[in-house]
Amino acid sequence: MGLPAEKIIAEALQLPAPLRALVAERLIESLDLEESGEITPEWRDEIVRRCLEIDEEMVELIPAETVLARAYAALK
Incomplete structure (x- = not known):
């Protein structure tokens, strides 16, 4: 088995496009929050x-x- 991130990515890629878009959006939002809390x-x-x-x-x-x-x- 690969790294946990690789497993998550592989599973996410199996989702329908609308759900993949939602996952991508949430991940990007989490990066924005980490950069600046204000x-x-x-x-x-x-x-x-x-x-x-x-x-x-x-x-x-x-x-x-x-x-x-x-x-x-x-x-x-």
């Missing part, structure tokens, strides 16, 4: 701006399922 002032401002847009109904929210379905359909 949110920069610029990101904090962006988060506040986006939340205000949502609260004031200035933007249309699209369910994640719809976004993912469209993205996967575009890949076909």
Whole structure:
């Protein structure tokens, strides 16, 4: 048996594409958190701006399922 990471990678590669994308996203997010535990002032401002847009109904929210379905359909 290879290294634990090799086994995890081999198993992850057997997952359907949507689940592989989710695993990749979570791994990348974990790297971002390790680099910096703080949110920069610029990101904090962006988060506040986006939340205000949502609260004031200035933007249309699209369910994640719809976004993912469209993205996967575009890949076909």
